[in-house]
Amino acid sequence: MKVHVDGIEIDLPAGTSAIDAVFAAGQDVPYFCANSYLSPVGACRMCLVESGSPRKEKDGTFTLDEATGQPKIFWFPKPMASCTMQATEGMHIRTAKSSEVVAKAQAGMMEFTLLNHPLDCPTCDKGGACELQDRAFEYGYGASRFGFDRRHADKHYPLSDFVILDQERCIHCKRCVRYFEEVPGQEVLDFIERGGHTFIDTQEGGLPTGFSGNITDICPVGALLDNVARFRGRNWEYDHTPTTCTLCPVGCSITVDARNGRLERIVARENREVNEAWICDAGRFGHGFASAERLTTPLIRNEDGKLVEATWDEAITAINQGMVGRDMGELGLYLNADSTLEEGIALESLAELTGTRHVDHWPRYEVNISAPAATLTDVATADAVVVIGADLGEEAPILELRILEMLRGGLLPPEFAHGTAIADLRLIERPVRKPEKLAVIGGESRLWAHAGTKVPANGANALSRLNSPDTDELRGVMKLLEAAEKPVIVLGADALNGASGSFASMLSALAARTGAKVMAIPAAANSKGLAALNLVPRSGGVNYANLAQAPAAFISRLDPGVRAKGLTVVHDTHLTETARLADVVLPAVTNYEKRGTVQNLEGRLLGLTQAAISAGEASDLIRTLAALAEALGVRAKVRGLKSAQTLAAERLGIKLDSVPERGVIHTFTRLYTAPTGRAHTPQLWTERMLVRAADGVSTAHIAGLSQTLPVFPAAQPGGDD
Amino acid sequence: MAHAPDAALYAQWVELLGWLDAEADRLGLSFEKVSDFPDYIYRMERPYDLPTTVMSVRLNSGGQPLLVAAVSPRHVDLKAISLRLMGGSKHWHLHAGETGLLEGKRPFTRERLASVLDGAMRGVAV
Ligand code: SF4
Numbered sequence: 001m002k003v004h005v006d007g008i009e010i011d012l013p014a015g016t017s018a019i020d021a022v023f024a025a026g027q028d029v030p031y032f033c034a035n036s037y038l039s040p041v042g043a044c045r046m047c048l049v050e051s052g053s054p055r056k057e058k059d060g061t062f063t064l065d066e067a068t069g070q071p072k073i074f075w076f077p078k079p080m081a082s083c084t085m086q087a088t089e090g091m092h093i094r095t096a097k098s099s100e101v102v103a104k105a106q107a108g109m110m111e112f113t114l115l116n117h118p119l120d121c122p123t124c125d126k127g128g129a130c131e132l133q134d135r136a137f138e139y140g141y142g143a144s145r146f147g148f149d150r151r152h153a154d155k156h157y158p159l160s161d162f163v164i165l166d167q168e169r170c171i172h173c174k175r176c177v178r179y180f181e182e183v184p185g186q187e188v189l190d191f192i193e194r195g196g197h198t199f200i201d202t203q204e205g206g207l208p209t210g211f212s213g214n215i216t217d218i219c220p221v222g223a224l225l226d227n228v229a230r231f232r233g234r235n236w237e238y239d240h241t242p243t244t245c246t247l248c249p250v251g252c253s254i255t256v257d258a259r260n261g262r263l264e265r266i267v268a269r270e271n272r273e274v275n276e277a278w279i280c281d282a283g284r285f286g287h288g289f290a291s292a293e294r295l296t297t298p299l300i301r302n303e304d305g306k307l308v309e310a311t312w313d314e315a316i317t318a319i320n321q322g323m324v325g326r327d328m329g330e331l332g333l334y335l336n337a338d339s340t341l342e343e344g345i346a347l348e349s350l351a352e353l354t355g356t357r358h359v360d361h362w363p364r365y366e367v368n369i370s371a372p373a374a375t376l377t378d379v380a381t382a383d384a385v386v387v388i389g390a391d392l393g394e395e396a397p398i399l400e401l402r403i404l405e406m407l408r409g410g411l412l413p414p415e416f417a418h419g420t421a422i423a424d425l426r427l428i429e430r431p432v433r434k435p436e437k438l439a440v441i442g443g444e445s446r447l448w449a450h451a452g453t454k455v456p457a458n459g460a461n462a463l464s465r466l467n468s469p470d471t472d473e474l475r476g477v478m479k480l481l482e483a484a485e486k487p488v489i490v491l492g493a494d495a496l497n498g499a500s501g502s503f504a505s506m507l508s509a510l511a512a513r514t515g516a517k518v519m520a521i522p523a524a525a526n527s528k529g530l531a532a533l534n535l536v537p538r539s540g541g542v543n544y545a546n547l548a549q550a551p552a553a554f555i556s557r558l559d560p561g562v563r564a565k566g567l568t569v570v571h572d573t574h575l576t577e578t579a580r581l582a583d584v585v586l587p588a589v590t591n592y593e594k595r596g597t598v599q600n601l602e603g604r605l606l607g608l609t610q611a612a613i614s615a616g617e618a619s620d621l622i623r624t625l626a627a628l629a630e631a632l633g634v635r636a637k638v639r640g641l642k643s644a645q646t647l648a649a650e651r652l653g654i655k656l657d658s659v660p661e662r663g664v665i666h667t668f669t670r671l672y673t674a675p676t677g678r679a680h681t682p683q684l685w686t687e688r689m690l691v692r693a694a695d696g697v698s699t700a701h702i703a704g705l706s707q708t709l710p711v712f713p714a715a716q717p718g719g720d721d
Numbered sequence: 722m723a724h725a726p727d728a729a730l731y732a733q734w735v736e737l738l739g740w741l742d743a744e745a746d747r748l749g750l751s752f753e754k755v756s757d758f759p760d761y762i763y764r765m766e767r768p769y770d771l772p773t774t775v776m777s778v779r780l781n782s783g784g785q786p787l788l789v790a791a792v793s794p795r796h797v798d799l800k801a802i803s804l805r806l807m808g809g810s811k812h813w814h815l816h817a818g819e820t821g822l823l824e825g826k827r828p829f830t831r832e833r834l835a836s837v838l839d840g841a842m843r844g845v846a847v
């Protein structure tokens with residue numbers, strides 16, 4: 001399909017919207033209401049262009065322009081909204097660049113949109129990252145003829161603990177309303193009243209926590225703002241670090257915004273393969289711990305039995321002395337399963353060096369699934385999904401959104417050189433959903449509301465019951481799987497806890513029989529990747545569940561609440577309960593401050609980048625293990641990221657130093673497993689992720705806010721920067 | 722617009738703020754400032770002569786705004802005071818009169834405000 005934009009001819013796939021045609025041609029058109037992954041509605045009228053098409057005679061030939069002999073272009077009498085108009089063969093489009101009419105129409109719309117806008121820019125948190133400001137600067141006339149009073153409505157009104165609404169700033173683009181209805185399928189926001197009085201509000205008494213934060217990303221103005229990051233900094237003041245969220249195994253792409261060494265805000269980063277443009281509320285708002293009450297120096301126990309601050313050298317000496325009379329192989333090594341592959345390799349290599357049998361990572365399951373793995377795109381484009389024993393809200397929130405995407409038809413917006421389609425005309429408001437394509441077996445969860453078939457069952461034996469269905473409902477689920485062409489089975493903690501090899505073979509058989517792909521949600525952000533390393537107890541070794549029985553232990557970012565029998569070294573970001581019991585505490589960095597690689601639930605390797613957060617003398621696991629080796633009197637083979645990646649190339653045949661931005665699917669050939677001795681209960685939000693009241697200041701000085709909001713005191717003047 | 726009515730408008734706005742505060746007390750609502758005049762916040766060295774800096778206030782019921790009251794900033798044409806029942810599609814447009822606020826030709830008294838609010842409270846109750 002040939003389309004001409006400002007005289008530039010381009011070739012585009014059929015179905016492309018005019019707005020995407022303009023961008024594909026390298027031209028520009030302002031827009032407010034269109035948003036990738038949402039239905040285009042033509043509400044803001046900012047994207048006006050002139051357009052015309054050739055017309056055919058009865059005999060099928062083009063009506064020719066007498067003067068030029070070329071097909072004559074019949075122009076629409078009025079400027080058209082390019083976001084809701086489909087580009088067609090031979091269409092001509094003029095943007096403001098080549099059309100006075102368009103330039104005037106856009107400037108007129110800009111003036112209209114600004115009429116009722118409050119004068120909040122200098123105090124508005126969106127200032128500097130505001131689409132309204134930018135478009136006004138680019139396309140407006142820069143003067144106001146409006147001499148009258150503006151709209152008055154409610155301001156700085158909390159829709160929930162996390163989202164603040166300013167009704168005066170809203171330009172009625174409806175992105176937030178469409179987002180809630182179309183993406184998480186929750187009708188919790190809407191316009192109230194009509195005409196100039198229209199405002200956004202909820203009748204539900206507040207927004208549900210889950211996926212509400214995404215509206216703060218997509219609101220083109222400062223009407224909906226992230227309350228956790230409120231008044232923390234200007235957009236241009238933040239150090240933006242693109243990285244991967246490791247709170248759950250989805251591994252969403254995020255941008256971490258830090259200022260003066262504090263993590264102030266997290267926003268979603270697009271990854272078409274993983275999270276599209278969305279992240280969950282935990283991933284966005286649950287970063288309070290990264291800059292609160294951090295451990296910044298090592299601690300050692302003094303003669304009075306108290307933990308006191310020390311240098312790394314003193315800590316190394318203390319470990320060395322604590323191991324006197326012990327074989328270094330008695331020091332168990334335990335790490336959190338959200339650690340990077342590089343850290344895992346460093347630990348595996350040290351375990352080999354010290355010859356310890358006591359090695360483990362947590363959380364993990366005992367089963368390795370060998371059935372063909374489904375990607376998140378497979379889930380979104382499946383024609384049937386069966387979820388067994390999973391509470392996605394706790395285990396993998398964005399997977400829930402991808403399943404809901406499947407129910408709406410799995411329409412993935414096309415990609416152009418300018419990025420994901422700004423307006424995909426196949427996406428429509430209030431989309432039809434097909435709940436019959438989703439079956440949920442297990443405990444009740446948020447997903448139930450969307451499922452055509454809900455089977456209350458105990459997750460542990462749900463799979464065997466499904467294999468030989470004993471009820472009509474289960475027979476129905478089996479039928480759904482068998483009839484589907486691209487079915488996906490999703491397994492969660494209730495099904496995977498305590499599952500073993502027989503479970504894996506039963507699953508493989510079911511997958512083979514039905515042609516289903518399988519997504520078994522790993523227990524932690526990198527459990528899947530770490531399973532490729534020998535990080536499980538060797539024969540006779542003490543596993544994590546029995547850590548108290550280990551002769552001595554090094555515990556990285558885990559908080560079992562017990563210590564080992566002998567020397568206990570804890571490496572953590574905070575003074576946890578376990579750290580308080582330890583002999584030596586070493587300060588760790590959070591995953592926001594790491595470089596490295598994790599593998600998500602679909603097997604995708606994703607990179608972490610280091611954000612500028614101050615953590616004193618805290619150190620990542622690789623360098624900490626090198627220090628530990630020094631204390632044990634051996635030289636670690638892995639001493640930094642580079643040597644870890646070299647070893648990864650040798651050990652696993654993967655290149656971790658060049659993982660592409662969107663990640664890459666990798667299947668490890670060998671996986672290690674061992675009994676765990678305890679069940680894993682997934683929990684997305686943990687206590688420390690919530691900003692504690694003590695960390696915030698009362699907002700009484702912000703007129704009218706009756707509740708205490710987590711607004712942090714300003715950083716010290718002239719502080720750390 | 723003449724200057725004297727403008728001064729009257731802001732004097733009557735201040736009086737209305739007092740009534741709103743007192744009525745909120747009577748009805749168990751919270752009375753909160755919503756915004757100050759932009760022309761006060763951003764005035765820099767320019768003189769400021771209005772009797773209050775408050776441009777809009779709200780009466781909240783159970784954390785939800787019930788009524789928003791606002792006055793026009795000093796530089797706008799066709800100044801007025803507006804009352805709106807949030808979500809009720811009810812809007813009052815008040816002007817400064819010689820002896821007090823006017824709702825069109827009808828005086829807008831404290832009693833009238835009380836009856837408006839009583840009506841709004843009945844709406845909230847149902
Ligand atoms: S609150 Fe923001 S996203 Fe929602 S309609 Fe208003 S301007 Fe658009």
Ligand code: SF4
Nearest residue numbers: 245248251252280283
């Ligand atoms: S879904 Fe998982 S990876 Fe994505 S933002 Fe939430 S916790 Fe992070």
Ligand code: FES
Nearest residue numbers: 033042044045083
């Ligand atoms: S009308 Fe809003 S982007 Fe087209």
